[in-house]
Amino acid sequence: MTSPEHRAAPEAASDIVVAAEDVHFAIGGRRIFSGLTLRARRGRITAVMGPSGTGKTTLLRLITAQAYPDSGRLTVWGRDVTTLRSREVFAMRTRMGMLFQNGALLTDIDVFENVAFPLREHTSLPEPLIRDIVLTKLHAVGLRGAARLMPAELSGGMARRVALARAIVMDPELLIYDEPFVGLDPIALGVILRLIQKMNEALGLTSIVVSHDVHELETIADDSYLISEGRVVASGTPQELGAGGSPIVQQFMSGSPDGPVPFHYPAPDYAAELLDGAAAPGEGP
Amino acid sequence: MSTEGSPIVREGPILRALQHIGATFLFALQLLAQCGPALARPGLIVRQIYNAGARSLIIIMLSGISTGAVLGLQGDNLLQRFGSENYLGIAAAFGLLKELGPVLTALLFAGRAGTALTSEIGMMRATDQLTAMEMMAVDPLRYVAAPRFLGGLIAMPLLTAVFNAVGLYGAQLIGVEEMGVDRGAFWSEMQSSIALADVRESIVKSLVFGFVASLIAVYEGYYSDGTAEGVGLATTRTVVASSVLTLLLDYVLSAVFL
Ligand SMILES: Nc1ncnc2c1ncn2[C@@H]1O[C@H](COP(=O)(O)OP(=O)(O)OP(=O)(O)O)[C@@H](O)[C@H]1O
Ligand SMILES: [Mg+2]
Numbered sequence: 274m275t276s277p278e279h280r281a282a283p284e285a286a287s288d289i290v291v292a293a294e295d296v297h298f299a300i301g302g303r304r305i306f307s308g309l310t311l312r313a314r315r316g317r318i319t320a321v322m323g324p325s326g327t328g329k330t331t332l333l334r335l336i337t338a339q340a341y342p343d344s345g346r347l348t349v350w351g352r353d354v355t356t357l358r359s360r361e362v363f364a365m366r367t368r369m370g371m372l373f374q375n376g377a378l379l380t381d382i383d384v385f386e387n388v389a390f391p392l393r394e395h396t397s398l399p400e401p402l403i404r405d406i407v408l409t410k411l412h413a414v415g416l417r418g419a420a421r422l423m424p425a426e427l428s429g430g431m432a433r434r435v436a437l438a439r440a441i442v443m444d445p446e447l448l449i450y451d452e453p454f455v456g457l458d459p460i461a462l463g464v465i466l467r468l469i470q471k472m473n474e475a476l477g478l479t480s481i482v483v484s485h486d487v488h489e490l491e492t493i494a495d496d497s498y499l500i501s502e503g504r505v506v507a508s509g510t511p512q513e514l515g516a517g518g519s520p521i522v523q524q525f526m527s528g529s530p531d532g533p534v535p536f537h538y539p540a541p542d543y544a545a546e547l548l549d550g551a552a553a554p555g556e557g558p
Numbered sequence: 559m560s561t562e563g564s565p566i567v568r569e570g571p572i573l574r575a576l577q578h579i580g581a582t583f584l585f586a587l588q589l590l591a592q593c594g595p596a597l598a599r600p601g602l603i604v605r606q607i608y609n610a611g612a613r614s615l616i617i618i619m620l621s622g623i624s625t626g627a628v629l630g631l632q633g634d635n636l637l638q639r640f641g642s643e644n645y646l647g648i649a650a651a652f653g654l655l656k657e658l659g660p661v662l663t664a665l666l667f668a669g670r671a672g673t674a675l676t677s678e679i680g681m682m683r684a685t686d687q688l689t690a691m692e693m694m695a696v697d698p699l700r701y702v703a704a705p706r707f708l709g710g711l712i713a714m715p716l717l718t719a720v721f722n723a724v725g726l727y728g729a730q731l732i733g734v735e736e737m738g739v740d741r742g743a744f745w746s747e748m749q750s751s752i753a754l755a756d757v758r759e760s761i762v763k764s765l766v767f768g769f770v771a772s773l774i775a776v777y778e779g780y781y782s783d784g785t786a787e788g789v790g791l792a793t794t795r796t797v798v799a800s801s802v803l804t805l806l807l808d809y810v811l812s813a814v815f816l
Contacts, residue, residue: 337693339689339692339693363695364695366692366693366694366695367694367695369693371690371693373686373689373690374686375685375686377685377686377687377689377690378687378690379682379687379690379691380681380682380685380687390694390696391694391695391696394694394695394696394701395695439694
């Protein structure tokens, strides 16, 4: 197992697509990141793992400039995201594809139009070409036959595959996956795993995959990071992580509720709260 | 909101209302800036005119005809007391064009089209569709909000015109066919007394109400928090705010036009 300051072999700066240095971020008064440092290298698959609620989705929001770090430095393709104007943010996003945790397909247009949407917005390709591209991408995720279904008619796993087809339709340089494996049957999961791998090899894509599915990531990731309590607690190749003796890694890999990673959302002492339950009602809905 | 906020600025209802108005105003500016680019996609706007307009047509016609019928009934009753039933046409047209048409259409519009807009956009927020658009470098203000706003803005005067026409037919149906007012008098008195200014008032009012109702509906949906409860609350706020504002503005506009 390696320390959070783990560095891969010497590399050119241009090979770093995403670099977070000592990033701090809080939302709604809750500290999400306190000194997060990680990097994603060009052409590699970087896995970000961590227990639910540690801020994996939040990290993706920072990388895509939907939110900005409070302090620290976050660069994407060498540019500090906090310095980008909105036009530059849009330009940056056209080079990215993002797969949302729940698919986020546009519900008022069908599957075909969903996948065609970025093409129609950003290119003026002739209709037959758009058709060919869209069908190719849908074929890659095995849903060419579903082209004329509406999103409401898809299962959760199908919606995610359509969203993947949409994410790759503009041939992005960086693909970001938020929990791509949740709710997929073993066949679809295998297909998506191979697809992620194939796209990286064939197209030289950079991928960032967020998941708590340690064992799936193990097979495809080049680098992986384990986040807990606002910082990277372990990093390295998945094998290094797996072999590591650190209690945190062991707990996460084996899925035990007891260990350094708290299973509970931060809360006052249980016994104390039970005893004076009448005096201290919990906040929130 | 938490109770441990700043001690000076306590969030009273007035402050919150002011914040809301300010935010809506800023949103309106951003939205209007995107309306120009949105015009490049007439297809999207036409679809929204259909959604806001055509789908409200039935309730607008039903309400129009019953409103007109009531006008015929009560107007005839009142005018008979002065022996001037022949002015029923004027009275009905006056009431419909200047007040009942724009106001009732706006109230129905808020309940039918406004709520649909808010909940639709609210659901798009809740299911990350708006964020997904931003991630595809497409501005949801331009693609989602502006066409819906423009669709509502265009649909309102059309719906008001339908309401007025159907209402007049209803007044004529009761007044002339049932109560025996002279058909010729009904129409000719109306034509000679209703001025272009009255029609203009009807159109201006319906445009203003359409602007307000569509703006509120789109705003509430766009900034609803992405939960089922949040969308429900936003929908309620749409109806309440548009209805109250319609009635307030109606007084202001009537005073301006007189
Ligand atoms: N808008 C918000 N306001 C307040 N807190 C938020 C907000 N969004 C997220 N959080 C908090 O940030 C933390 C991280 O959320 P995030 O969605 O990034 O977790 P995650 O690692 O993606 O979890 P999961 O694996 O369940 O998807 C959570 O504890 C959540 O309560
Ligand atoms: Mg998440």
